[in-house]
Amino acid sequence: MYARKISEKNARKARKEKVMQLLAIKKANKEPNAQSNLQFVKPYSVDSDIGELFGPESVQKRDVLPGDFVEVRKDGKAVYGIYIQHFDQAEGRLLSSTMTNGDYILEHRTADVVFRIPGYIFMDKNKALVGHWDPEVNPTSPPMGAGNIAATFADDSLMLMGSYYTQFNKVYDTFWHKRKKTMVTIPEVARFVFGKETQEGGEAAPLTFQELYATHMFLTEDVSLMKFEPSVAVRWMGEFMLRTPEEVAMTETVINWFRNDDPRLKHFLDKVKVLIDCYRKGDRTSLTWSDIRFTESDRTIIDFVRQTAFKGYEDLFPSPYLTYLPRLLRPLGAYGDIDCKTAFDFLNEIGIWPSWYNMEINRSAISLTSGGDAERVIVERIKALNPECLQQDFERDIERIKQEASDKNQRSSTVQAVTQESKDRRMNPMVLQSPTEIYRRDPCDSIRHDFGHQPVYAIDDPSASELDDAFSVEPVPITTLTPQPSTWVHVHVADPTSILPPFHEMSLLAAERIQTAYLPERAWTMLPRALTEETLSLKNDGRPKKVMSFSARIADRDGEILEYKVRPGIVRNLRTLNYDEVDKVLSWDRVRGGRAEGNRVRNSVMSMPEVKTLERQYYREAKGTVSFEDQELAQSLLRLQVVAQWHTDARLKQGAFNFSLGRPMIELTPYPLPSIAESGWTSPVDYSQWQEPQISCSLDPSFASPSRLMVAEYMVMAGRVAAKFAQEHSLPLLYRNQAPPLEKYRPEIEGLIKEKVNIQTGMMDMVDILPFRPYISGAEISTASLGHWSMGIKDGYCKVTSPLRRYTDMLAHWQIKGALLSSNPSTTPVFSAQSMVPLAGYIRDRERILGMLEARSVKFWLSEMLNRRLCAGLPNIYEGLVLNPTADGYNVISTMLGFQTVVKAEANDIKELRIGDRVKFEVNNSIPQRPYIGAAHISAL
Template sequence: MHRRGVQCTQRLRSHTSPNRHNAVIDFVRARSASSHKPNPNPYYRNKNGQRNESGQYIREKVGAIIGAATRTDADSGWKHSNAKRSDELRLVNAILDSSQLPAAVPPALAANEGNEASTDSDEVDFLTLQTMPEGLAPGSFVQIRRNHLVFECIVLRDDYFDGFYRIVCLSQTGKMLYAATEDIMFTLPKFVDEDLISRCGEAERAESSPQLMARVMALRELRAFCKAAEDGYNALARPVNTLFNQVCSANPDEWSKVTLAEAMKIVAPKDDTSSLTSFCLHSHMMNRSREFVADPTRYFLTQTFYVRPRSHSERIDSVAEMIRKKDPKLVAFAEKARRVIQRIRPARAQSIQEPPTCTIMKDVTYTDGDRTFIFYLQESLNQMRTTQTDPYTASMCAIVKAVGMHPGDITVEVVRQLLIDLGVFAPWQDFASRRLELGLFQGPEEESPIVKEQNSIMHRSLSAPPSAGPLGPEDFYPSDRLESVRHDFGDLPVYVIDDYGAEELDDGLSIETIPTEPGSYWMHTHIADPTSLLPPTHIFALQARRAGESIYFQHRTWPMLPRCFMNEGMSLGDSAAVGKPERVLTFSSKVDPAGDIVDYKVRASLVRNVHVLRYDDIDSALSLVTGVFHHPFGRSKASQLPLPPDYLAPSDIENLRHLATVAERLVNRRLQSPIILFTTPVAHLSVSPRPLPISSIDARQPSIYRGYPEVNYRIGGIDVLEKGSRGIIAEAAKAASRVASRFANERGLPIVHRGSLPPVTVKESDFQELMSLRSKEGLVYYWDALRLRAAVPPGTSTLESKSHFALGIPESEGYVRVTSPLRRYPDMIAHWQIKEALLSPGSKPLFSADELQTFIDEYVPNELLRKRSDRLHQLFWATMYIHRWKEANEASSDVFKGDWQMVYLPGLGVPATLVETAGHHVDIPIGQEVRVNVDKIELGSRPKIQVYQV
């Protein structure tokens, strides 16, 4: 199985175990200790591109904590007692010793004074770690956690290499550590003076006596604080023992959350503003993983712990006790498990060509004792970083060994496979959807308590008489508030174009020529209008706010808005299909021959003549130039699409051609700006049928799953996704978002804008080289950005109109998302805000700037979580498909020798780990192509593909 791999990072240090590294993570973090060279062009910038400078000297006032180590600038000379002098000499020696270490040792590699290989499997998203978080200025105290290792350090500066920022820290032992930002768990700003940090120098080794002495002075501060923290930690031991009972949910099966600040008020109400006490409590809660789980994605920002359900915590103890005592319940469960597995495995293997089905094994029942072990195994799969000790590991291994049907190393994938073999999980059960931060119900949708309650609310709301008073949490708008101002587009054709199987149709397009201005067009983007019925105070709206957006996974969808609500004609085309007009919010763009939007209109509207079409139909009917998906495993039956529908009249063909002309103009106009879109060929999978069958979550009886879904595996990047009819829809959505921003800007209307900054490069010549690499669509491959050491800042959400570099949109115009209110909550907020301005021009906006800022603060980190989860889910399905294909076509071998580095497989659209083999060393420059064979595939919460060079 030959594939081309593109090297995306520098050479990485050898790992001691081939089964313990994580492809995506080490892509970001690991770096060879033996081959690193000092950066000849150091680039120490903050996220705004400015040189980092600390603020004024403000020492942490912890008096008795720092004690004699505390001093001011005035008495910072070297007049110390002999004891202090001896301590300083030891610190000097530590720094001298550490200067012999490699220049950039990641924290996990510097553990225990050595260069141990990282075995961490923590998730790191290399697409979202390009800028520095707030609050990490030089001089800050930080705690770094990774691989169950903990380091207390002082931030010296931020550094940059291979496309990513790192925090350069000075540890207690005097070693320089390069920390990834997501490994920083706790910080105290301005821990030491700005001047002291600047005197430490930027070189890996102290280059003068003043630099060396400055580092010693910083270490005195750090060690004194850490000593005081040890005493404070011990003092908190008794009050922390009662914290869990005070913050866990009253429902014994329900998770809850508590912030560090909230816990402080409970544990130390008289000292709840002390930085030292806060740090000690943080350490306690990190160490009590049986009760508290630190936010796996963004703990540094949220300082939030998930509190385990009481039943989970008790089950951890009870299972450990049963295993210790060799309880007969465990023996009975293991015997039953073996019998069930011996029935389920053959049924699954024999039916691989059948469509997927699920039936209950009615002659087998799991007892309460059996379900204790089943639930324990399920709970052991809850996402957890190695910043904390996993309380499930030991007992989980003991249960798997007791069953005795899964030889070899015991990993989370083995536990998942055991649950599949027990008829508890479906063969397509993933890990990402089980992330506790997402809170997704895992059973059949109709069994969800929330869905049942939503159905009841919908029935009550529609059957209740309209309320004359203020709207309650279950009250819809009694009538269309914008009926008097809606523009009726009459018989103007509206084209709703999407993929086959699309669940929510948000937008449709219309086109009008302008007889008095030949060559110019009005392009109308009509957006579904759920807010015509749904007020922001409704319980469905509040649930949508918490959800943020719909989640589309391969095996099922978790919609943002209830299906019972969507069934009331919310999706475009539903009402028109039964002869009723469709309420929409229309964003109209007047586009001239040069591709400029020279005028605009925003209107609440009615459309009647709606045509629901599919991308491939339009591409075929118009003979559009489309991007070509690559199918590395051939086309599946599910991908064979029907021919264009016969009902496309000549007038429809003409209208669609006009839309294609406008889209082309908008693209050409944008490419006149110095924009860059970074792209990578990505695996796109589609599954049929959908949703896939799943069994009840009560695990009372095993389920027999037969068959497997049809999977279409194809590869494509932006160059494929934004051509042909897909490109028409994409350009219409961008134009609508620009129009929405203009509307808000001209009226001073608070609204959530999106923006993006240009990539940051070390040298101007590197940026110019990036520009020279652009394709005619303005695309540059992501590995070229890495090769040129370019940092790609993530998109921003702000109340101010911002430029959008990737789309060539100036700050004066801006960009506001409005095209997906059925699946994205920010778009709903924009609709409410805009419609209030249409209804009552000049009146007070529905949402104030402060309210919108509060929303941004809660939405952005959750958006990051959903993006990461989606990427992990898609990677899981791609890896699972490759694994199944490989098992059916060739045997596996293990050729791993030692060193490894990360590569990307454009032909498969996934990252992989290139391992060293005889005759092939892993020391390949970034961006170079090599031919590889897929050797080994590991499923799990972070799937991995291992390849070797041929």
């Protein structure tokens, strides 16, 4: 507590000095509002809905645009100004800069922006001061004085924060202890501090921009960062995680020990000095190492250093821990320059972490391990209350359904009674009231379509544990009703909603997790493995499987969807095949580069150690799923490919296209890696006795594999069918949309697509598309069906084919089943459109965070492999393609492994380089813990 008081006292002193300086300036300028009381600040009113700054309503307004007020973080310091953005044709990329106080232009990354007010310079009062600015006419700089306006707003917000500081100091205790919150947003904190929370029977008073920014300033103060941690969504959602009281207490305790030279620090250092000495001598088997025990105070210090390692590389917000690390480690005399990398090395040398520990898992705003205990309790409860659900005895259910169908005097199923109740009470038949109650009988048993022994193909990688989609096709006889040659395509999807109601405790846990997280070391599943791998997976175990089937009747050759059906189904004749073996049967004429490119991708593999000593264990056999003597199977697979290509061609006619830069994939052995203790360390661990993981890096084969392209196309078909069903039934769903480029760029880009897209493969060359990538928006989820531009889909698309690993797909299944079972059109959907708006925002941001975590984890293991090669003196020279030149080199992508990095080069060596040129470069530095890859130019090719 003493440490916190000192820190807050210093912070208050700095704020007071800043405020007094501002008051003196205002008084000297004889501003009419200048008073000695800090309450003189008149906040700017909010001219538009605050949702434009934060919240799910701002889904389409996430981009930082010219004219925005922004706070940019450089070296942990806040800089305020007006944002500028323009496209540099020579470098082939968008450039970000900000006009700051004194009209200084600061160049920075867009990711350095942590707060924004949209269109600030275009507000009437600001236009009156500096004049009008048209970024289209003058894209490089706003009018003179714009930076000063931003600085004045920031200064006024700082004074407003100071005047309410007593109330701000109540935020942590109020939200953590009284309101039981683990995450807060800027608007909800601002409403609390400024007394604008919703009162009973009334509406909350509107917030002002100054109140919002004053709140952001408080939450990002150095002192506040010990209690509040900005999430990666801080710019989009204004989110801050509350550190646990235990972490806050730990931090304050250790800092207090530092300030008072507590003897517990010396006792800890005496132990770890012995451990470091043993580690560096390679003597970790002696009694000296194994006899050391960590006390409670030792564990507190270790946790402090762990947090330093996790947060030390944060380049936007300063770590509250890093300042104290030198004071702890310098007395050891074991390290030179002490930085965040030193924290990692220290924990490795004292037996807390192995040298290959991936810190990204704990850096993420999402805890992958949360909910594990709750999941185990829920599974045990299901086993106790409804063990038959995990056994999935479908044959018994099918016999019951047949018996009920044959007895015309008997009600067909319990579901009909529930459906009748829904007519009277407008209840959705999929909804159960108790959060622990699962379906005792599947609500859709009475309407399931039995696909008999029609062959159904599930094609995946042998490493995939969750087989959640399969498909089949059947020709349609030409009749008076179907005179056009056509084929039915059936996409069969695993059916977890046959067991789980939408508000069951396991469903709510899945909603919190949103999706399975796939990291190189292991997968953190959305649903329990007892369900995903055993009960519900579409594996070939000789048992029939319940599915949701999305069927489309496709016009032969034309590829248009003529008719569709959505049905709960049963499939019996499952064939589980592997991608690589199916590729040997299919045609390669629709794959860019053909079989030669496929072979190049498959052979683009690098491992460390170079000679593997362990064999990777897969969920299924890597070979033997396809017999080349089985001509019937081969013909069936070729027919599947032809039908998929018809649908692809139909999308290409609508402007669909694709391109691939390539990306690295990491495979570790053993898999999954053993867990590393995250707390409760009682003694050091000798990780030299553990199996160091083998690392293999290869190129993603998604666009160099006919089977993967075929499967992806069938998933697109299913998504279109689901969207058609939802629109026909006015059913709220979460659509995947991609807006076309802005009108001013659209004709040129679409003209380029028509000219450059390969009509066979649908692919564009990287050289052609890279200059236009900044103008192509990413896909977003929304309750409105707006089409997907680059996929050539204008009638709607939503994901429904992976409910074992994506919550949005489960949600779609509940919605669709509710509509299928409800004869009353006024029956309330399981999820209303209104409830989906905030859900869409949560899903989007969690997907974004998980995507960043997965990408950074891949980069960690890639960096670890490259670092091992550097340490072993092995060559680290690669060929690559230039993505865009930079001031002192260029960004490059490795053609062998798909990783991207910045290459340093002399100006004369690269003055002629252009986007897409081939180069040779050498990786000369790799820091896995950052993760970071450094490289130097060798030559142009």
